Amino acid sequence: MSFSDKVAIVYGAGGGMGLNIANDLIGEGAQVALADLKPQPDGIAGGPGTSVYHQGDATDEAFVKHVTHTALDAHGRLDYLVNTTGVLWFDRDRSLLDINLSVWDRVLEINLKSFALTARHAIPAMQRSGGGAMVHFSSIQALRGDTLPQDAYGAAKGAVLSLSRSIAIQFAKHGIRSNAILPGATFTPMQARWEGKRDVQAAIAAHVPLGRIGTSQDMANACLFLLSDKASYITGTELVVDGGVTALP
Ligand SMILES: NC(=O)c1ccc[n+]([C@@H]2O[C@H](COP(=O)([O-])OP(=O)(O)OC[C@H]3O[C@@H](n4cnc5c(N)ncnc54)[C@H](O)[C@@H]3O)[C@@H](O)[C@H]2O)c1
Secondary structure (H helix, E strand, O other), X not given: OOOOOOEEEEEOOOOHHHHHHHHHHHHOOOEXXXXXXXXXXXXXXXXXXXXXXXXXXXXXXXHHHHHHHHHHHHHOOOOEEEEOOOOOOOOOOOOOOOXXXXXXXXXXXHHHHHHHHHHHHHHHHHHHHOOEEEEEEOOHHHHOOOOOOOHHHHXXXXXXXXXXXXXXHHHHHHOEEEEEEEEOOEOOHHHHHHOOOHHHHHHHHHOOOOOOOEOHHHHHHHHHHHHOHHHOOOOOOEEEEOOOHHHOO
């Protein structure tokens, strides 16, 4: 898989999966724009590719426009878009019966609308570049309900799959591919509640056929494959990366 001199934008790059993906792309020689609401994290890879960090809100179209145009101005092209932005608000995102509707709206804005905004600005840039590839992060929660419902999160993650497929068929003729990844439980800052809780981690791992919790590296490996030319005939589909959880009866 060669990413040398390719230009990528990674949203959610201040977090677990996004930062790992950005670093792997930089490590493979890509020119990477990292974007996140959080201040610049430690540990951004030094090369052989390059990095630029943008702090801002991915639901703000002016910010998204700025990130896209800065990458285009610097490199004259855009090859990849990765959407990992997301929030999982355990305390506030509940059943549709009692969720505060402003929480519902904000979760949908962050977990879904931001993906549409970033794609809306990336697509014209990719069209001018002769094609490109996108990976959007959904969740295995898109495929099932939950005994402890987080209905806004689940609805947004389901909609990410339809959005990704729609992008795939609309822009295949421009050489643009769009795919989604559905992670299972993955140890990242989003799941900081598991930190130091060995019993909780062991219980989650015991439920996974492959016997462990996922890592951001597992997700980055899948993402770089889908971005790469090795996946040049793959578009409009989903890759479940969950250690076998959704295959369980
Ligand atoms: N960790 C898991 O168990 C898991 C499981 C399934 C799916 N996912 C999905 O994978 C993706 C990556 O998750 P992660 O585990 O790396 O989480 P994470 O919390 O480490 O990363 C998500 C990043 O999104 C950023 N973000 C949130 N709101 C933003 C906004 N308005 N504008 C810009 N940035 C914003 C956060 O600051 C954070 O850095 C998410 O979409 C998540 O829903 C995670």
